[in-house]
Amino acid sequence: MSGTPFDQLHFASEAEEFAQRVSRGLGALARIGEVEIGTAAKDAIYSEDKLVLYRYRTPEALAANAQIRVPLLICYALVNRPYMMDLQPDRSLIRGLLNQGIDVYLIDWGYPDGADRYLTLNDYVNRYLHNCIEAIRKDAGQEQVNLLGVCQGGTLSLCYAALHPERIRNLIAMVTPVDFRTPENLLTKWSEHIDLDALVATLGNVPGSMLNALFVGMQPFRLTSQKYVDLFDHVDNQRMLETFLRMEKWIFDSPDQPGEMFRQFMTWLVKENRLVKGTLELDGRAVKLDEIRSPLLNIYASQDHLVPPSASTPLERLTRSADYSSYAFPGGHIGIYVSAAAQREVPIRIANWLRARDSS
């Protein structure tokens, strides 16, 4: 290797060219300024504490007979904000679903503050989520609802579907952790030695910024360095820069986690794996995944480093749904919502699956 040349002139010109790109890129970023996210038209139909339930407006051009009858509720995670589902017009799962004739509702959990530190897992499943589903049943005039849970919101949705199967027509779990104790699950390993009781007693709500540091710490060289170096390859592509800024805002716009809810979720579901063991209880009732009998679509990302496929796929053997389907999207935890491939594939897959199960 000693003979491998490190062409000094080439290095100097490369460094200079990169410096020029950085300079141009910084100027372009400054010109873009603030970016808009989550602009699909919607109406608030229910609110409780900091939660707001939205119904998205169906595109007028869509023929009435193309509609899927049963409305779909998207239950997002408490980590990060749900506008990821509608990042921008051409990267929007919600618009994709609307265009497929789906009546879409979304829960925005808001930004919990100190007054919310004693909210529990039961509050989220049996109160907030339940009340949202009741509100949708009245609003849409339907007895049942299709429920799509995203990541941690998928875990909440599984709990709800197990406790209230009569309310759920079809269930979709998207990048949802079920078995938290698989060898690939780095976040579980990291939480193993943390004193969760002390964490919540000391901090109250768990800061979103702390979770961000953990997520970045999973791939520190890519996420603190390479990602920004690569950004400057696109300095002349304003649309790409805007998309990058929207993603950057979403990634670091992280609400704090209500302390007691976080403690219960991490202790019961992550450390003790109660969902898999069937030992979780909420409001005095056992949460048994084998109580889920509705049709179930399990969508996971094959390159997901946050929720590895091995954490999602055990769902098949844990429920007693006679109509179980799965779909492995070739991408990562975030690409499944915002990549170009996801726009082409995911909404259509969901819509076709729902449409086939929509008849009364």
Next chain:
Amino acid sequence: MSDSESNSPSSLQDWLAQQRALLKQIALATDAAQPQAWSKLMESYLRGLDGGRAEGQNNPAAQGSGFAPFAVGAELIQIWRNGLNAAGGAAGAADSNFAELFSRLPGLGITREQTQAWRDLVAAQAECHALEQKLSQLLIQVQIEALDSIEEQLDQEAGVRDGVKSFRDLYNLWVDRAERIYSQLAHSDEFCKLQGDLGNATLRLRARQQNIAEFLLKQFDLPTRSELNSVHLQLRQLREKVAALESARTSSHPRKPTKVASRAKNAKTRART
């Protein structure tokens, strides 16, 4: 050939050697037993920046510092140097005097509780500091191993060697190798335990900071987080009682079941409002 070119690495091996030298110096600087090493490292870095070319050429020690000099404004260098000296002085004083003094003070008399609170705080800070250094050493080791891995790949795999045509290629290779090695470390029991220990130590430090902050707030009759927690807990218990009473009342006087409204009716209602 310019002066800067004469100090640039002439081969990948030279570049790797420079990076290793830098990491060794950083590792030394994060070692608790070498409290002055950071300032020496920074001084060496600044010397590399303005080192001037003359100094760099005449001083073998400066040449061995592992930094290729760049032309940077002398004024800016001096600002950094002044800042470094000031920070170093303050940090040194805190390390060697303040902590040592508090560790020896017995808690006595009317301020016993406050003294104890501050001693606990200092002990927690020291615990955090020691664990942070251990973690830093592990992370530096990842980077050193990444460099070793790059060297091995470039030596043994022609495909990799031919693929490195620019500094960017080398950087991408470094990121890839560093992530792979870091991933192995991040999954190890040693790392998980150390990270957990550091997290728990940080919580102890935070709790002790809050203890002192709340003492000060009380002196001015200002509300504390602990008091707010107490209020929120009482509020939650009251809400639960109200919900239970409402539920009991509903079950003793059942209302007629409400029919779900039709979509058309809902749409009309929304249009009117």
